[in-house]
Amino acid sequence: MRLQDLTLLVKKVLVGAVATVVPLLILLGGLHLTRRMLTDSSRTEQVSSHAK
Amino acid sequence: MKMDADVRQKIIGNGLASLLIYALPVALMFLTFYLTNQRPWQQTAPSSVPIVRYYQSFERGLGPFQDYALTVFVIVLGILEFSFGLYEKRWTKTERSIDIACFAASYIVIRPFTTYVGLKVLPIVLPGLKNLYVWVPFLWGVFIICIADDLTQYWYHRLHHQIPWLWRFHRTHHSAAYMGMAMASRQNLIYTIFFSQIYLTAALVYLGLGGPALIVLGLKGVITTLAHSCIPWDKPFYKYKVLRPAAWVLERLISTPATHHAHHAASTDDGIGYYKGNFGNMFFLWDVIFGTAHISREYPKAYGISHYQGDQWYAQLLWPIFKSKVEGSELAANGPMVK
Numbered sequence: 326m327r328l329q330d331l332t333l334l335v336k337k338v339l340v341g342a343v344a345t346v347v348p349l350l351i352l353l354g355g356l357h358l359t360r361r362m363l364t365d366s367s368r369t370e371q372v373s374s375h376a377k
Numbered sequence: 378m379k380m381d382a383d384v385r386q387k388i389i390g391n392g393l394a395s396l397l398i399y400a401l402p403v404a405l406m407f408l409t410f411y412l413t414n415q416r417p418w419q420q421t422a423p424s425s426v427p428i429v430r431y432y433q434s435f436e437r438g439l440g441p442f443q444d445y446a447l448t449v450f451v452i453v454l455g456i457l458e459f460s461f462g463l464y465e466k467r468w469t470k471t472e473r474s475i476d477i478a479c480f481a482a483s484y485i486v487i488r489p490f491t492t493y494v495g496l497k498v499l500p501i502v503l504p505g506l507k508n509l510y511v512w513v514p515f516l517w518g519v520f521i522i523c524i525a526d527d528l529t530q531y532w533y534h535r536l537h538h539q540i541p542w543l544w545r546f547h548r549t550h551h552s553a554a555y556m557g558m559a560m561a562s563r564q565n566l567i568y569t570i571f572f573s574q575i576y577l578t579a580a581l582v583y584l585g586l587g588g589p590a591l592i593v594l595g596l597k598g599v600i601t602t603l604a605h606s607c608i609p610w611d612k613p614f615y616k617y618k619v620l621r622p623a624a625w626v627l628e629r630l631i632s633t634p635a636t637h638h639a640h641h642a643a644s645t646d647d648g649i650g651y652y653k654g655n656f657g658n659m660f661f662l663w664d665v666i667f668g669t670a671h672i673s674r675e676y677p678k679a680y681g682i683s684h685y686q687g688d689q690w691y692a693q694l695l696w697p698i699f700k701s702k703v704e705g706s707e708l709a710a711n712g713p714m715v716k
Contacts, residue, residue, distance in 0.1 A: 330697035337546060337571065342572035344532055346555055348399045348525050349580055355403030355585075356510050363410055 384539050395528060398666075402520045406513075418512040448484075451602055454558045458607050467555040475549065480692065482657040483562045487569055495579040503583060512586030518589030522581055523660070526593060529574040531663040535656040537568065541714055543708050549693040551652070554681035556638055560605040566694050578630040597659040604632035604658075611635055615674045628672055632661050635674055642677035645655040650677040 410416065468476075500507065513521070537547035544566040553560060562569075581589045603610060611633040614624035630635060636657075642650025651671035656665045664670035688701035692708045701708035 326698050333542060333697060334567070337543060340536060340540075340543065341533065341571040341573045344529055344536075345576045345580075347396070348529055349577055351396060351399045352403060352521065352525060352581070353584075355400055355407070356513065358510075359403060359410065360405045363407070363416060364418075365697070366411075 382542060387668070388539060395532065398528060399525060402517065402524055406517045409590075412716060417514055420512070424449045439521075447652045450599065451558055451561075454608075456601060456605055458557050463588060464562060467553075468640065469687070470557075471687045471690060472553055474695050476553075476557075476563055478690055478694050479549070479566075480559060482566050483569065487575075491575050491579060494576065495583060496615070499580060499583040499648050503580065506584055508585040513586060515589055518586045519592055521585060522578060522589050522593045525581065526574045526578045526590075527597065527657075527659045528663060529555070529577050530572070530658045530684070531656055531660075533573045534563070534658065535669065536659075538653070538656065545696060545714070546708060548682070550697075551641060552554060552682055552685045552693065553641075554639055554643070554679070554685070556605060556607045556634075556680055558602050558606050560641070561602045565696055567698075600659045602630050604634060604635060604637035605641075609634045624674075628674070629665050629670075630656050630662055631659060636661055636664075636670070636672060638676050638680070639671055639673060641680045643679040643683050644677075647678065649675045 424627050534547070537543045546565050548561055549565045550560065550568070553563065578590055578594070611624070611627070614620045615635070616628060627633065632655075639649055639651045641654055642657035644650050645652065651673075654669035654671050655661070655664055656669055661670065686703050686706060688703050688706050688708050689699075691699045692701035696708045700710045702711070703709060706712050707714065
């Protein structure tokens with residue numbers, strides 16, 4: 326194995342890492358936002374119904 | 378060898394569209410929760426879905442064989458293919474060695490390595506996030522993993538075909554002059570060990586989506602093995618008029634022998650072979666969406682790589698660590714980067 330093979334391997338691993346991390350971040354962000362936004366909206370609804 | 382400008386442009390455009398597709402199941406789940414006022418993370422016990430109960434009883438029924446169900450399926454299919462003589466005389470000693478080495482490596486190297494990553498590395502990379510999203514309802518989890526896992530594999534596969542310097546890591550999968558169940562695991566070990574979707578799905582399991590992942594991976598294993606098999610199980614769908622509407626849906630939704638064999642064809646000249654597309658693994662839908670699909674409902678006459686001369690099994694398994702001794706081969710020490 327030569328230096329250029331090692332460079333090729335590193336480049337390949339980087340491409341693979343990007344293909345893993347990008348969708349993972351989208352899903353993590355989406356699931357986090359789902360919970361946060363819907364929890365906030367149900368709290369707001371509860372507060373407004375108590376106020377009445 | 379450089380990538381064509383139009384290929385590069387298509388990769389960028391399709392890649393950006395994929396970001397939206399990844400977000401789609403979560404967006405639909407959000408909308409459903411919003412409209413139906415569901416807040417599953419507030420429930421103390423997870424809701425029970427009939428399919429989960431059926432799956433759990435099926436799993437119990439398998440007993441100690443539950444971990445090996447897919448392996449047994451693959452071996453039985455292999456025996457069927459072999460006993461019908463479907464490999465003809467093309468399963469030479471070199472090809473046999475490669476198929477067996479790749480099949481064994483996936484159990485001896487890949488599984489222990491990915492299990493190690495799942496158990497030891499993820500708690501370090503994603504500290505405190507274990508089971509954070511265990512509240513995701515089962516069927517939504519299946520939907521999320523179906524898209525996340527298979528779309529990632531589509532991209533990983535497509536990039537290894539369309540980026541010239543990546544092709545040689547995937548060449549082993551295409552070098553055989555025959556099709557069969559062994560093709561599904563016939564890969565260069567470095568290609569398999571850095572499979573992006575394995576680590577993405579492992580992370581989703583760590584986050585609490587283990588149950589859905591089991592179902593999706595089982596389904597995917599069966600579909601991809603059957604798509605590589607030399608048993609043309611999809612033929613009746615094209616032959617009988619009554620089945621044609623189902624065939625139209627099936628061939629656009631999942632990989633079938635006709636579409637996937639076209640991807641393994643030795644030539645594109647006959648209008649059947651299409652190794653420049655049909656990259657889908659479980660779902661063929663990605664090829665339809667991104668314009669890389671070719672559907673002919675026929676099977677190629679010849680498979681493999683036209684200039685292949687039988688590189689040694691160790692070079693095909695572990696290039697670039699080991700090089701081929703075949704002069705002029707893409708896997709040789711000073712081999713050309715052909716694609």
